[in-house]
Amino acid sequence: MHEVGIMESALDAVRHQAVKHGADRVTRIVLRIGVLSGVDEEALRFAFEALAPHGVAAGAALEIETVAARAHCPHCGTDFGVERGFIFQCPQCHEYSGDIRAGRELGIARLEFSTP
Amino acid sequence: MSSPATPPAPVGEPGFRINALTGAVATPARSLSAPLSAEINAALSASPRGEVAIDVNIPLLEKNDILAERNRGYFLGRGLAALNLVSSPGAGKTTLLERTLDEFGRRTKCAVLVGDLETDNDGRRLSRPHAPVAQITTGTVCHLDAGMIARAAQSINLEGVRILFIENVGNLVCPASFDLGEQVRVVLLSTTEGEDKPLKYPPIFKSAHLVLLTKVDVADVLGFKRDVAVENIRRIAPQARLIQLSARTGEGIPEWYEFLQTLVVKS
Numbered sequence: 001m002h003e004v005g006i007m008e009s010a011l012d013a014v015r016h017q018a019v020k021h022g023a024d025r026v027t028r029i030v031l032r033i034g035v036l037s038g039v040d041e042e043a044l045r046f047a048f049e050a051l052a053p054h055g056v057a058a059g060a061a062l063e064i065e066t067v068a069a070r071a072h073c074p075h076c077g078t079d080f081g082v083e084r085g086f087i088f089q090c091p092q093c094h095e096y097s098g099d100i101r102a103g104r105e106l107g108i109a110r111l112e113f114s115t116p
Numbered sequence: 117m118s119s120p121a122t123p124p125a126p127v128g129e130p131g132f133r134i135n136a137l138t139g140a141v142a143t144p145a146r147s148l149s150a151p152l153s154a155e156i157n158a159a160l161s162a163s164p165r166g167e168v169a170i171d172v173n174i175p176l177l178e179k180n181d182i183l184a185e186r187n188r189g190y191f192l193g194r195g196l197a198a199l200n201l202v203s204s205p206g207a208g209k210t211t212l213l214e215r216t217l218d219e220f221g222r223r224t225k226c227a228v229l230v231g232d233l234e235t236d237n238d239g240r241r242l243s244r245p246h247a248p249v250a251q252i253t254t255g256t257v258c259h260l261d262a263g264m265i266a267r268a269a270q271s272i273n274l275e276g277v278r279i280l281f282i283e284n285v286g287n288l289v290c291p292a293s294f295d296l297g298e299q300v301r302v303v304l305l306s307t308t309e310g311e312d313k314p315l316k317y318p319p320i321f322k323s324a325h326l327v328l329l330t331k332v333d334v335a336d337v338l339g340f341k342r343d344v345a346v347e348n349i350r351r352i353a354p355q356a357r358l359i360q361l362s363a364r365t366g367e368g369i370p371e372w373y374e375f376l377q378t379l380v381v382k383s
Contacts, residue, residue, distance in 0.1 A: 002257075002258055002289075002290035006176050006293070009176055009177060009179060009180075010176045013174045013178065017172065021168050027167070028169075031176070036319050036322055037319070038289065038290070038292035038293040038319035086315070086318030086319075086322065087315075087351045087352060088354075089351075096350060096354035097354060098322065098353055098354040098355025099355065106175060106177060106293065107174055107175045107176055108172055109171065109172065109173065110170065110171050110172065112167065112168070112170075113168045113169075113170075114166065115166040115167070
């Protein structure tokens with residue numbers, strides 16, 4: 001359950017941004033989470049519900065954008081998306097690839113505030 | 117008020133939206149001429165009840181990542197290679213390190229930072245006069261983070277140390293997300309686990325530079341199919357080097373020491 005620690009650090013960043021923009025309330029938080037980030041969306045939502053009521057993000061909507069994995073084939077140079085699963089096999093030459101170009105994202109993508 | 121070309125923004129009369137990356141203001145359409153913060157402040161003071169939306173790119177583990185980079189620089193500056201050893205509990209991290217300190221560690225100075233939720237059992241097991249060891253107890257935390265490593269590294273004498281082993285908390289999930297500032301991430305899989313472990317816990321294997329298949333001496337007794345495990349590792353983590361070894365019989369151990377030696381030469 002490292003998602004609690006991750007959500008704590010996310011809410012810290014949200015608080016910092018709210019102060020910076022003179023906002024008293026956060027209405028929407030959009031996170032961008034890659035499928036390879038090792039973070040579970042359900043656990044993240046659970047952590048948000050537990051932690052958010054005690055701060056500036058109380059009542060905010062949490063949106064999570066999932067980023068699919070993309071890989072680069074070291075053998076034939078093809079860039080390919082991975083629909084499902086974690087075995088990245090090149091659709092052209094069928095080699096396995098460990099060269100990950102997307103899917104490790106773990107960040108805040110968008111914030112919406114309301115100001116007094 | 118709004119032009120049909122801009123996407124509809126669900127805001128009332130005094131509201132407005134600014135895209136912080138492009139500087140575009142959704143309603144009304146105008147461009148930012150002054151620094152963004154001044155624009156926002158001016159706009160805020162003009163509106164009795166405002167709504168601000170910003171597009172950002174803030175890493176959730178920003179603090180850890182910064183500390184990890186600092187660790188990496190510190191280790192590089194001292195000319196030591198740091199290895200982050202990750203596995204399930206009981207895969208044989210400590211046993212492998214005991215043997216490594218007794219053999220490889222006599223020729224090349226090594227140090228160990230070892231993490232567990234509780235007890236200093238592993239720290240005591242690894243304690244050697246020729247190798248500094250620090251035990252990190254995390255309490256309830258399921259992984260080591262870069263801050264813990266920075267503090268623990270300060271607590272031991274790294275003079276002359278060429279290889280720093282970081283034995284992570286036994287966990288195949290959480291440590292995947294936390295960069296410690298290591299040069300090499302080593303994931304251990306033991307033959308007492310299933311051949312399909314790499315398929316079940318892909319993120320950690322995807323981040324590995326080296327995979328060690330441990331306890332191979334008992335593979336046959338357990339009916340563990342080595343070829344299946346090797347194929348699973350190759351499919352999930354084709355980027356990783358693979359060494360099959362047994363810390364008890366010594367099979368594959370020379371290959372592990374050779375790998376360590378290349379890190380010493382490089383640093």
